[in-house]
Amino acid sequence: MSTVDEVASAAHSRRYGIEIHGIEPIPTTLRHGRPRSLFTLWFGANTQFATLSVGALTTAAFGLRLIPAILAIAVGTLLSSTVVGLLSTRGPNTGLPQLIQTRGPFGWFGNLPAALSTAIGGIGWYVVDTILGVFILRNLLGIGFTASLAIMVVGQLIVPIIGYRMIHALERGMSVLLICVFAIVTCYVGGRAHLAPAASPSLGTIGAFMLAVSVTAARGLGWSAYACDYTRYLPAGTSPRRVFAAATGGSTLAGIWIGGLGAALGTAAAVTDPSSMVSQLLPPTLGRIVLVALLLSTLSSTVIDLYSGSMAALAAGVRIPRWVSVVVVCAIGSVLAWWAGQHSFTDTFQNFLLITSYWLAPWATVTVAALFRFDRDVAPTPAQLADRRRRFGPGLPATLLGVIASIPFMSQTLYTGPIAHAYPTVSGFGHVIGCAVAVFAYAVISRKARA
Incomplete structure (x- = not known):
């Protein structure tokens, strides 16, 4: 792109507000922003209902006591946040x-x-977060699932269509609002939580702990394939340490706080309907105010899901404008959200977390190893990546060897491997083994290949 084209594209973006760049390199003349924006981006993206729901699973579904559950959430969050922070620096x-970089x-x-x-x-x-929003709308307005879904779909499209700048601005505003809301919820839930859950862990304490680490890390690793999407506009000389600290810090703080709050909720209320999990513990008026804020919190997540999901479609070779890709991803996700809403939320959510993590965990491990260790001196240029x-x-x-190693x-x-069937308590170690096999295979x- 020539200098004239760059100036014209920048003027176009300012005038109409819609980001026109897709997966091509961002010209240096259009770079802007500071690393601190990543703190609010990832804090806002993780301070949301899905994080709360994953935390609730650790006690209400897995049967962990509150303290071990919070420790498992902290371990899983630190693992995934570190990966997001490392990849953001690129x-x-x-x-x-x-x-595009993983090519x-x-x-x-x-x-x-x-x-x-x-x-x-x-x-x-997008499906998960949309369903959580639908639960809230049904609770607030008393309308049906389909009508609630339609409202959610319309409300979630605008920000990702506009693009990068609007997403960062939204997350900054959401961070302030959600800190206030979740601080109120924390105060109310703190006095009603129990150290012991209603049921004992069916997998044993160690098995339940590892499963809690796995699903918590899986939630955070879902962001890892998006990391550079939100740092590619930063100036080329931006400090990698500051980028890492901001991205990791925002994700870690929100993940541990909101996940731990969810674990406390899981000891005090049922999680069959996530919105009622909150409203039944708060006074009616305050409960409705909090639910409205939680509804907005789903927006802070779905805009990233739609934006980066559309970028992934472009990276897969789909040749359409970025904003059109957003609309297509939204349409597919909305249909699937309607279908998924007819089934048990808890089972569907847990299956989704585990299925995606069996690929994401070894993929992220290989990607980090490649970019920061084995290939650090031979990083390909943008032209080579294309x-x-x-x-x-x-x-x-x-990565495939890592996935295969985790199958048992x-x-x-949906599926139980032979080792998990014979020894249920070790099923949570599958991700660790998959990652170890993947990074060892990549090194070899x-x-x-270089030799």
Whole structure:
């Protein structure tokens, strides 16, 4: 893009407000912003109802006591937030979104499964967050599921269509609002929580603890494939340490706080309907105010799901304008949200978390290893990343080996692996084994390829 084109594109963006850039590198003349914006972005994105619901699963569904549940949430959050922080540092260097950069270790065609799975994951998280919003609308307005879904869909489209700047602005505002709301909820729930859950863990304390770590990390790892999407506009000389600290700090603080609050809620209320989980513990008027704020909190998450889900679709080779991709992703997700809303929320949510994490965990491990250790001296240029002749890299087979290694440990209502079936308490270790196998395989394959 020439200098004249860059100036024209910048003027166009200011005039109409809609981001016109897709997956191409962001020109240096259009770079702007400071790393601190990442703190509010990831704090706002994680201070939401899905985080609360995952925390509630650790006590209400897995049967952990409150203190071990909060510890498991802290471990899972730190793991996933660190990955998001590390990957975020790569955005200012190239001006490229996350899934274009992973063409380095995966190759152009080898990266397609990651792009497709990220697009599907973005749609899946949109479904989860939309259903949570629908639960709130039904509770507030007393209307049906379909009508509530229609309202949610219309309200969630505007911000991701406008794009990057609007998303950062929204998350800044949401961070202030949601701190106030969740502080109120924390005060009320704190006196009603119990150290012991209603039921004992069916997997044993260790098994339940590892499962809680897994689902908490899975929720946070869902952001890892998006990380550079929100740092690619930062100036090229931006400090990687400041980027890492801001992204990791915002995600960690929100994840532990809201996840821990959810764990406390899980000891005091049922989680079959997440909105009633909150409203039944608060005075009626305050409960409605909090539910309105929680409804807005789903927006802070769905805008990222739609924006980065649409970017993943473009990275997979779909050739349409970015805003059109947002509309398509939203349409697919809305249909799936209607279907998923007819089933048990708790079972559907838990299955979704585990299924996505079996791919995301080894993928994220390989991506971090490739970008920050094994390939740090041979990082490809943007032109090389766009070259389809670089078909496959060692990242894809390494990730697949990690997924295969975790299959015997899989444990959910859709499928239970042989080891998880025989020894249920070790099922939560599947992600650890998958990550270890993936990074070891990548180290071996990449070194042999260079040799």
